[in-house]
Amino acid sequence: MSPVWYAAGIGVRRGWTELRQTFTTGQDVFGYVLWTVLLIVPLFLVRDDPMKGAGISAGAFMLPSMLGMTLAFTGMMTTAQLLATEREDGTLLRAKAVPHGMVGxxxxxxxxxxxxxxxxxxxxxxxxVLLVDGVAQQGGGALLTLVWVVPLGLLATLPMGAVIGSLVGSPRTVGLxxxxxxxxVVISGIYFPLSKLPEWLQTVGQIFPVYWLGLGLRSALLPADAVAAEMGESWRHLETGGVLxxxxxxxxxxxxxxxxxxxxRESGAAMAERHRKAMQRVG
Known part of the structure; x- marks a missing residue:
C-alpha cells in the first residue's frame, strides 16, 4: 500500500472516531438539538398554511428546503470553521510534520x-415528517433522487468550505x-418560492448551491403536483446536477x-505570532 493511501486510511479511522466523540459530547449533542428546534419552530407555525397553486402547505415546502440549507451550511461553514480553528491552535502544524499527515x-x-x-x-x-403532511411519501423514485443529490451537495460544499477555512485569518472571521x-438564505427559496422574488434576485440565488440543494430535495420529498410552485413548473434535475x-x-x-x-505557510513562528496577537486583543 502506498504511503498516501495508508495516510488516507488513517484519516478515515480518525474521522469515524471524531464522529463518535461528537455524538457523546454533551455540548455537541445540545447543538444538534438546538439546530433542530430552530428549524422546527418556524415549520410548526406554518405547517398547515396552504401554498397557493401548489397543493401543499407552506410547511411541506419549507421542510426539504431547510434540509438542503442544512446540508450546504454544515458542509461549507463547519469545514471552514474547523480548518481555521485547527490552524490557529497548531493542529494543522502537527499534521504537517507527519509524512502525508495533511492527507490523513x-x-x-x-x-x-x-x-x-x-x-x-x-x-x-x-x-x-411527524408535523407536516405530504412529505416523504414518494417511494423508490425519491430514494433514487436522494442518492445523487445528497452526495453531490456534499461535494459541492465541502471543498469550498476548505478553501474558505484556508483563506480566512481566524475562526472569528468565519463567524462574521x-x-x-x-x-x-433569503434569496435561495428556503422559506418561500424563489419565483416570488425580483428577477435579478432570482438570478443571484440560482448561482449558489443552497437553492439547488433545496430544489433537489423538494423534488425527492414532495408530491409531483408541488412542482407548480417552482420556477418554470419544473424540478430541473439536469440544471440541479449541472450547477452542483x-x-x-x-x-x-x-x-x-x-x-x-x-x-x-504554517510554521512555529507563524503560530507564535498569531498567539501573540490574540493575547494582545485579550489584554
Missing part, C-alpha cells in the same frame, strides 16, 4: 463533517461570514492548491 487529516475532516451534515439533516427531518450567509457539479469541480480543483499553500 483532511480525509478525517471530510468523514467527520459529512457525518455531522447527515445527522443535522436527519434529526429535523424525523421530527418534521454568517451575516452574508443569512442573506443568501460545477461547484464540486471548482472546489476540487481549487481546494488542493489553496490547502498546499496554506500548509507551506
Amino acid at each position: 487529516h483532511l480525509v478525517g475532516k471530510i468523514i467527520m463533517v459529512s457525518g455531522t451534515a447527515l445527522v443535522s439533516m436527519a434529526l429535523p427531518f424525523a421530527v418534521g 461570514l454568517m451575516l452574508p450567509v443569512m442573506g443568501l 457539479g460545477a461547484w464540486a469541480v471548482a472546489g476540487l480543483l481549487l481546494a488542493p492548491s489553496v490547502l498546499r499553500r496554506m500548509a507551506r
Whole structure:
C-alpha cells in the first residue's frame, strides 16, 4: 500500500472516531438539538398554511428546503470553521510534520463533517415528517433522487468550505461570514418560492448551491403536483446536477492548491505570532 493511501486510511479511522466523540459530547449533542428546534419552530407555525397553486402547505415546502440549507451550511461553514480553528491552535502544524499527515487529516475532516451534515439533516427531518403532511411519501423514485443529490451537495460544499477555512485569518472571521450567509438564505427559496422574488434576485440565488440543494430535495420529498410552485413548473434535475457539479469541480480543483499553500505557510513562528496577537486583543 502506498504511503498516501495508508495516510488516507488513517484519516478515515480518525474521522469515524471524531464522529463518535461528537455524538457523546454533551455540548455537541445540545447543538444538534438546538439546530433542530430552530428549524422546527418556524415549520410548526406554518405547517398547515396552504401554498397557493401548489397543493401543499407552506410547511411541506419549507421542510426539504431547510434540509438542503442544512446540508450546504454544515458542509461549507463547519469545514471552514474547523480548518481555521485547527490552524490557529497548531493542529494543522502537527499534521504537517507527519509524512502525508495533511492527507490523513483532511480525509478525517471530510468523514467527520459529512457525518455531522447527515445527522443535522436527519434529526429535523424525523421530527418534521411527524408535523407536516405530504412529505416523504414518494417511494423508490425519491430514494433514487436522494442518492445523487445528497452526495453531490456534499461535494459541492465541502471543498469550498476548505478553501474558505484556508483563506480566512481566524475562526472569528468565519463567524462574521454568517451575516452574508443569512442573506443568501433569503434569496435561495428556503422559506418561500424563489419565483416570488425580483428577477435579478432570482438570478443571484440560482448561482449558489443552497437553492439547488433545496430544489433537489423538494423534488425527492414532495408530491409531483408541488412542482407548480417552482420556477418554470419544473424540478430541473439536469440544471440541479449541472450547477452542483460545477461547484464540486471548482472546489476540487481549487481546494488542493489553496490547502498546499496554506500548509507551506504554517510554521512555529507563524503560530507564535498569531498567539501573540490574540493575547494582545485579550489584554
